[in-house]
Amino acid sequence: MKKDITIFQKKVYNAASLIPKGKVSTYALLAAVIARPGAARAVGNALNKNPYAPKVPCHRVVKSDGCIGGFASGSKNKREILKTEGVLVNKNKIVDFENKLYKF
DNA sequence: CATATGACACTAT
DNA sequence: AATAGTGCCATAT
Secondary structure (H helix, E strand, C coil): CCCCCHHHHHHHHHHHHHCCCCEEEEEEHHHHHHCCCCCCHHHHHHHHHCCCCCCCCCCHCCCCECCCCCCCCHHHHHHHHHHHHHHCCEECCCHHHHHHCCCC
């Protein structure tokens, strides 16, 4: 017990919390920066367990295509949150995705 | 150590 | 453009 957290997840949460409001990032991009390219799935796994729910804006992490993807609280609710942050979403797709994409 | 799972990505059809 | 199949990595059991 005591924070069943791995180095990998620590990096993921850290990077995710660095994403500014109104911006979004992708699993693949995060993976490529914090650990290793291709670990997009692993990043999603880490965020899914996300023990720092309000601390880590996991909702700012989306798919490389700009799709919302899946979320623990429900992708439907996720769109609403992003909208509040200033990121408009159209049918699970980020509006101006490339423009709102935050690169590390 | 091997198998199964998952908030993904890419290529082929 | 949409769908399906395959590959990749980390975690859980």
